[in-house]
Amino acid sequence: xxxxxxxxxxxxxxxxxxxxxxxxxxxxxxxxxxxxxxxxxxxxxxxxxxxxxxxxxxxxxxxxxxxxxxxxxxxxxxxxxxxxxxxxxxxxxxxxxxxxxxxxxxxxxxxxxxxxxxxxxxxxxxxxxxxxxxxxxxxxxxxxxxxxxxxxxxxxxxxxxxxxxxxxxxxxxxxxxxxxxxxxxxxxxxxxxxxxxxxxxxxxxxxxxxxxxxxxxxxxxxxxxxx
Numbered sequence: 001x002x003x004x005x006x007x008x009x010x011x012x013x014x015x016x017x018x019x020x021x022x023x024x025x026x027x028x029x030x031x032x033x034x035x036x037x038x039x040x041x042x043x044x045x046x047x048x049x050x051x052x053x054x055x056x057x058x059x060x061x062x063x064x065x066x067x068x069x070x071x072x073x074x075x076x077x078x079x080x081x082x083x084x085x086x087x088x089x090x091x092x093x094x095x096x097x098x099x100x101x102x103x104x105x106x107x108x109x110x111x112x113x114x115x116x117x118x119x120x121x122x123x124x125x126x127x128x129x130x131x132x133x134x135x136x137x138x139x140x141x142x143x144x145x146x147x148x149x150x151x152x153x154x155x156x157x158x159x160x161x162x163x164x165x166x167x168x169x170x171x172x173x174x175x176x177x178x179x180x181x182x183x184x185x186x187x188x189x190x191x192x193x194x195x196x197x198x199x200x201x202x203x204x205x206x207x208x209x210x211x212x213x214x215x216x217x218x219x220x221x222x223x224x225x226x227x
Contacts, residue, residue, distance in 0.1 A: 029060035032078070034197035039083045048077055058203060080195055089194075091117045091219065092160070094124060094186055094226045098178035105176050109184075110168040113160045117190040117219065124155040125185040129176045141167030160188075184226040190219040 029052070034040070044050050049062045059077050087093065097108040109126065113119055122142075128135060134146040135153055141164065142157040155169050198217060202210040 029058040029203040030077075030199050031201040031203055032057050032059060032197060033200050034080070034195045037082060037195055040195055041081055041083070043079045043081075045077050053078070060203075080197065082194055090114065091190065091221075092119060092122070092186060092188060092224075094184060096126070096181055096184060096226060098181050100175050100178070103175050104172045105174070105178070106170065106172050107181055108168065108170050109155070111160075111166065113165045115162075115165065116194075117192060119160040119188040119190055120158070121187070121189055122157040122160055123185075123187040125187075126153045126155065126181055127151060127183070128153055128173060129180045131173060135171045135173045137169065137171045140169040140171075142169070144169065144171075182227055186224040186226065187221050188224075189221075191217060193217060193219045 034057075042053070044053050044059075047062055047066070049058075049060045052058050052060050092111055092113050094109065094111045099106050099108075107126070109124070111122075111124070128151045130151055131148070134148070137144050140155065142155060145154045145156070146152075147154060153171065157164070157167065160167075199213070199215050202213050204210045
């Protein structure tokens with residue numbers, strides 16, 4: 001069985017094509033395809049036949065007689081990176097607007113989601129100063145939870161799709177420094193990616209029938225912060 005996982009990493013998007021059972025790779029090659037995007041580049045694992053990949057987009061072993069080290073089931077076979085995306089291309093943008101008025105600080109937070117993706121399990125974590133009581137949430141699109149141990153307000157949206165590409169939350173706490181609400185951490189997942197990279201065929205490199213396979217494609221936020 002093959003699996004594709006997608007990771008958002010340090011401001012760049014890196015796609016990892018991961019094979020659960022390495023032995024399949026020594027009997028077969030994986031034919032992949034992707035959308036052609038400006039700034040898209042690939043990097044293959046040292047054990048992968050780079051020339052075969054660059055010429056035909058086939059992921060195959062460089063030396064079929066050389067086994068991979070044991071315990072390396074999660075090692076990526078191929079990574080890709082897009083370096084020319086601007087902020088408008090992000091799956092989700094979040095803005096935070098704290099303002100002090102009298103004895104309270106009012107915080108307005110809003111999000112805008114790209115139409116490219118439907119986002120699942122969106123979690124926006126806002127750090128708070130130490131509080132005696134939970135913040136006063138005045139308005140919210142979604143659900144909220146206050147983590148008193150870590151002084152974090154969790155804003156969650158189960159699904160962002162065409163019905164709610166934008167949303168907001170407003171809450172109030174006792175007067176505090178506006179910088180207390182940063183950095184904001186954001187998490188989400190999607191079932192499609194920027195490059196639309198996927199395995200299309202398992203190609204036999206030796207005699208025998210190609211195995212059945214399945215794949216799972218996900219875009220996930222690994223390190224996504226608002227500072």
